[in-house]
Amino acid sequence: MTTVTDIDPRLRARRGAVRRAEGRRRLRFILIGLAILGLIFCGWAALRSPLLDLDHVEITGLGPSRLAEAQQSIGLEKGTPLNDIEIGPIKADLEALPWVLRADVEKSWPSTVHIEVVERIAVAQLAKEDGRVAVVDATGTIMAEGGLEYEELPRISLEASAALGEVEPQSRPGLALIATLPDDLLQWIEAVTYSPGASPEARGVVGLDLVGQAEAHLGEATLLSDKVQALRTVLNGVDLTCIRVIDVAVPDFPTIRRDPVCSAWAQIN
Secondary structure, X not given: OOOOOOOOHHHHHHHHHHHHHHHHHHHHHHHHHHHHHHHHHHHHHHHOOHHHEOOEEEEEOOOHHHHHHXXXXXXXXXXXXXXXXXXXXXXXXXXXXXXXXXXXXXXXXXXXXEEEEEEOOOOEEEEEOOOOEEEEOOOOEEEEEOOHHHOOOOEEEEEEOOOOOOEOXXXXXXXXXXXXXXHHHHOOEEEEEEEOOOOOOOOOEEEEEEOOOEEEEEEOOOOHHHHHHHHHHHHHHOOOOOEEEXXXXXXXXXXXXXXXXXXXXXXXX
């Protein structure tokens, strides 16, 4: 028969100490967890508080009319928690506007969104297939349609098929030519012309419609600075009576053609 004896008091005390230590450890973990949850809740509450919501939207780089369009595009509402505002979609919405070249957006805590917008610079006019006038920047992007403020821009004689905000690739040779034209030569020009090549692989040719029913033939859109300089030399140093064509496709050897009827009439008179 087995006799049950009392547990040694030292062993009993040791077991009690272990249980109390385990209890304190569990309590410590619980308190740490509650503290973390409390911090998370306080952070969330702070981010949702009126102290960290949107109070100011600062947009720079635009005039009054463009400013209103930009504000409508981004649709930011005051009172929105700043933490909920995503920069990427705002930037994308602004750069989707055809006249915007680039937009930089940043949040400034506690309550401001800063936006800097860089507008495209209008360079030339194109005719459109529907009769309207398209305005392009230096990249050939159609940034606007019509408008009195663009009437003084050089005109490229081609029909644009691209839509607003898209690039009109056939405008690029003419734009390259416009970029080389000095101010004193612009007064001679009524339009920049471009004729595409007979095949996709063939290069087109550029030219100028000049005042007085004359034309300047520049050939392919290469060596444009040399060709423009040759044209200036002809216009400034040659009798322009009855001239109909100035050919500077080979800039070192420019040639001119006069209207024979006009020349004969001029000699008679």
